[in-house]
Amino acid sequence: MGKAERSKTAREKIREQQAAERAREQRKKVVTYVTAGAVAIAAIGAGMWYTMSRSQSEQAGADLAPVTIQADGSVIMAKDGVTKPVVDIYEDFQCPACKELERVSGQTFKNLAAEGLAKVVYHPITIFGQEPTKGNSVRAGAAARCVPDGKQWVAFHDLLFENQPSESVEGFKTDQLIEWGKEAGVTDPGFETCVTSQKHAQAQLDYSDKINKRENLEGTPTVKVDGQMIDNSVVFTPKDLRDTVTEAAK
Known part of the structure; x- marks a missing residue:
């Protein structure tokens, strides 16, 4: 080569x-x-x-904690002897964001009460001033005041949010409210008349006015733990909500 x-x-x-x-x-x-x-x-x-x-929403845990309906229309869910932390829920049955809160975090509130980690207080109020939303809200709130039993009240409360009407139409009609009451297990003979007559409509409005002024609410839903407002980013995140309440319980 x-x-x-x-x-x-x-x-x-x-x-x-x-x-x-x-x-x-x-x-x-x-x-x-x-x-x-x-x-x-x-x-x-x-x-x-x-x-x-x-x-992710929590699954139902133990049975509901005892539920006590107060004379002013608020409802307490707590095990015997549990006085703190106090979780106050200010909600309007006609409020779409309140419906979403119930869907996402409603079970967390129930579980925390059932586990003895919190005293949960529901405050159903009316925040709307225009029709048809105001009338819808008042009818629903007044009907809830006609439910005498605590567990039935919770079931009725949940059904109202599940069946919440559009903000643009008249809803929560009395015949619907009566039917949902039966579905929630209400057997009190005075329930139907109470709903039809809207016996508690003025009490619903008076309580709403009182709460709005006392708490200086900017809207619903509003959730407070021991008087401190919790940011919606926490309220609408079940794990963060649980962590916040559990920390307050220490």
Whole structure:
């Protein structure tokens, strides 16, 4: 083999080595990109799981804590001897955000009371001033005041939110309210007349006015723990809500 041929062969070998090296570098880059992508996807997945785990509604736990209906229309849910922390829930049966709060965190409130971790107090009020929302709210609130039994009240409360009408139409009609009362287990013979006559309509309005002024509410839902308003980002996240109330119970 002549000198020129040997030189050519050497150059070819160098080119082959360089090509092989470039191929190895390319493979390394691909592996790096794939690994980084997998890590990113895993991180996103972990973040989504973490967020979902905190926002997931709780399942029903033990039986309801004892429920006591107060003369002013508020309702206390608490085990015997539990006096704090006090979780006050200010809500309007016609309020869409209140309906969403009940859907997302309603069971958390019930569980905390049942576990003896809080004294939960419901304050059904009317915040609307225009029709038809005002009338809807007053009829629902007044009807809730006609329910004499605590557990039946909770069931009726939940049904009102489940069947909440649109803000643009007349709803919570008396015949509907009576039917939902029966569904909630109300058997009191005076319930139907109480609902039909709207016996407690003025009491609902008076209590709402009193609460709005006393608590200086900006809207519903409003949740307070021992008098301190809790941010909605916490209230609408069951895990954060539980952590906040549990911490207050220490």
